[in-house]
Amino acid sequence: MRLLVLGGTGFVGGAVVAEAVRRGWSVSVLNRGLHGTPPDGVRGLRGDRTAPDGLEALAGTEWDVVIDTWDGAPRAVLDSARALVDSAPGYVYVSSRSVYQQPVALGADESIPIVDGAPDAADGEYPQLKAGGERAAAAVFGERALLARAGLILGPGEDIGRLPWWLQRIARGGQVLAPGPADLPLQYIDVRDLATWLLDQGAAGTGGAYNVVSVAGHTTMGGLLAACIAATGSSAELRWTDPAPILAAGVVPWNDLPIWIPPGHESRWLHECDTTRAYAAGLRCRPVAETVADTWRWLSAVDDVPPRAGRPSRGQVGLDPAREAELLAMV
Numbered sequence: 001m002r003l004l005v006l007g008g009t010g011f012v013g014g015a016v017v018a019e020a021v022r023r024g025w026s027v028s029v030l031n032r033g034l035h036g037t038p039p040d041g042v043r044g045l046r047g048d049r050t051a052p053d054g055l056e057a058l059a060g061t062e063w064d065v066v067i068d069t070w071d072g073a074p075r076a077v078l079d080s081a082r083a084l085v086d087s088a089p090g091y092v093y094v095s096s097r098s099v100y101q102q103p104v105a106l107g108a109d110e111s112i113p114i115v116d117g118a119p120d121a122a123d124g125e126y127p128q129l130k131a132g133g134e135r136a137a138a139a140v141f142g143e144r145a146l147l148a149r150a151g152l153i154l155g156p157g158e159d160i161g162r163l164p165w166w167l168q169r170i171a172r173g174g175q176v177l178a179p180g181p182a183d184l185p186l187q188y189i190d191v192r193d194l195a196t197w198l199l200d201q202g203a204a205g206t207g208g209a210y211n212v213v214s215v216a217g218h219t220t221m222g223g224l225l226a227a228c229i230a231a232t233g234s235s236a237e238l239r240w241t242d243p244a245p246i247l248a249a250g251v252v253p254w255n256d257l258p259i260w261i262p263p264g265h266e267s268r269w270l271h272e273c274d275t276t277r278a279y280a281a282g283l284r285c286r287p288v289a290e291t292v293a294d295t296w297r298w299l300s301a302v303d304d305v306p307p308r309a310g311r312p313s314r315g316q317v318g319l320d321p322a323r324e325a326e327l328l329a330m331v
């Protein structure tokens with residue numbers, strides 16, 4: 001199989017490339033060559049997708065699967081799709097569940113409306129950029145565009161630092177502010193399971209929109225933090241705390257305490273969507289213990305979370321130690 005990854009040297013693209021190489025596929029990546037080094041045997045095509053001549057390296061190429069991880073201005077997706085429409089059977093766009101119009105009903109599937117976002121927009125907020133990217137892929141490839149609406153993505157190589165923050169915090173030991181309830185259901189996808197699904201569906205010529213994330217309750221907040229303790233071998237003590245005092249102290253869910261969204265919070269939809277379609281199309285999600293242990297192994301080897309490849313930083317993730325100590329004294 002001849003695979004082209006538009007991007008391919010960051011978190012998601014890197015996992016796609018690694019899995020395709022493992023399968024023995026012929027893999028090429030198109031990027032500026034500024035971040036990361038693709039594995040041996042991967043062909044590096046150079047181009048800046050925001051520049052007028054940025055896709056010249058694609059001229060005369062032929063592909064069996066194309067996967068695009070772009071999350072900037074949709075115009076770049078439109079240009080790439082147009083450049084590839086006669087040389088690829090389909091177009092896989094790594095989208096996001098952020099495209100859905102708020103409020104999203106708990107348990108909603110892919111049929112609910114998505115936000116505005118033009119396929120040729122030059123800028124916008126993240127949901128609009130991703131929605132515009134979907135429209136750009138679909139405008140050119142029609143039903144041959146696969147819109148993979150990933151949920152929270154975790155696993156080795158994570159460049160936002162959500163699971164890495166929990167791992168490093170728990171490895172440090174002592175009392176850890178554990179936001180309750182411990183049985184809070186979580187929904188995420190291991191980047192390697194996402195990569196497998198993208199490659200399988202790209203090869204099968206699947207089209208349409210899919211929520212690509214584990215079932216709600218694949219693990220719980222308690223399950224995730226227990227897996228962090230097991231992986232790090234830490235003697236940390238989890239101090240399970242009700243959401244009310246944590247929120248009253250001004251803690252911002254999701255950012256200050258990564259991954260955590262308290263029950264009843266307006267953003268709880270992030271952890272409770274319908275994934276029937278993706279599972280019916282072969283999605284398989286590995287156990288949380290494996291994701292967490294492998295992420296810890298990776299993090300221990302690299303020392304710290306890498307910068308995002310050619311993407312804006314998402315800013316500080318997780319409480320700093322002094323603020324957490326203050327909160328522990330308060331709640």
Ligand SMILES: NC(=O)c1ccc[n+]([C@@H]2O[C@H](COP(=O)([O-])OP(=O)(O)OC[C@H]3O[C@@H](n4cnc5c(N)ncnc54)[C@H](OP(=O)(O)O)[C@@H]3O)[C@@H](O)[C@H]2O)c1
Pocket residue numbers: 006007008009010011012013014015030031032033034035036047048049050069070071094095096097130149150151152153154160309310311
């Ligand atoms: N993290 C999550 O929880 C989450 C959840 C849902 C969806 N998603 C989606 O998952 C995707 C993550 O993608 P990723 O960043 O991990 O992808 P990636 O393909 O691994 O890395 C980004 C690539 O883009 C290239 N690039 C950046 N600017 C470029 C330019 N102007 N021209 C050409 N290439 C350029 C970078 O290389 P150079 O810099 O060398 O050019 C790099 O290879 C995004 O679409 C995001 O919306 C993420």
